[in-house]
Amino acid sequence: MSQEGPPENGGTDARQESLRQEIDRIDGEVQRLVNQRAAHVLEIARIKEANGGAFYRPEREAQILARVAERNEGPFPDQDMVRIFREIMSSCLALERRLRIAFLGPEASFTHAAVQVHFGHAVEEHPVRTIAEVFREVEAGTADYGVVPVENSTEGAVNASLDQLMGTNLQVCGEVALRIEHHLMSHAPDMQSIRRLYLHPQTQAQCREWLQDHMGGLEWVEVTSNAEAARRATAEPDSAAVAGASAAEFYGLPVLAAGVEDDPENTTRFVVVGAQWVGPSGNDKTSILVSAPNRPGSLFHVLQPFSLAGVNLTKIVSRPARSSLWDYVFFLDLDGHQEDAAVQEALEGVEAGGAAVKVLGSYPRAR
């Protein structure tokens, strides 16, 4: 048994003591270097202030994080090292300017988690109730950037976000891909004591099989968000919620069954929108909106130019155009930046084929 007590082994203790002294010395050095880094960032901020230009530079941050992962030799895993640098940059940027980020709330929603993964914690978090409101906040300038979900690997497109992208002048300036894990959480002592289940319809769809097998006979109550499901379950000990870990943590709900989503690869993709053009980072994607005439071969003429220019498409989704009945627009994501020659060639080809193109934005690929 190892218990606190008088030292038994002088040699081991001396070794620990000298390692701790070394750690203290390294900590001092790390701290000095972090502040030295911050001082450089502040100087860049002064130059930006004098000459104009966005404080937040997603392409530069993506390059920095890519290099952190590339040169990492461990024992820290890449993702942990990246997270630490993410937070250092977040705090550095907050010295220049604390960004206000509007997102689809409430607190502890998956979009909230996406905000923290993308911007770190040194931002002002501004949860709002609807996707439309996120866009309005950023368009009005009351938030610097907004974050909304756009697609889930199980459930497909988030149409409310696509419809907003159709009408906005904002740019897509980033993306976040988040593995979505759902847990069953409750104050009930066990699963057998649960009588009622609160859940968001998207969550229900992503956990359909597990829920049918384990929660089939119960009362299911649909709510407007995962966090709301957790909040409701907190107040009723014979109720449970299906939601993410951050909701369980936020509301202090014990997890009774973890990872209840049907697809272990279940992933949601979020986009960051802002009034900002983002330069190339070297590993970028571009989102576009194409409105094609309603006639035979139309979609073929939209797609062929990408094949000819050797540009890879990663997504195509159609949505009814709101302007006229039975007209459709296409949302396409492609590899590359809109400044790349191949991308420009492809977009010119699409327009030459009679379609209208709106570039929604180029941005660094999600890590």
Ligand SMILES: C=C(O[C@@H]1C=C(C(=O)O)C=C[C@H]1O)C(=O)O
């Ligand atoms: C320092 C800069 O400003 C911000 C802070 C960064 C950082 O901490 O490294 C990187 C990009 C910007 O978001 C910069 O533009 O280089």
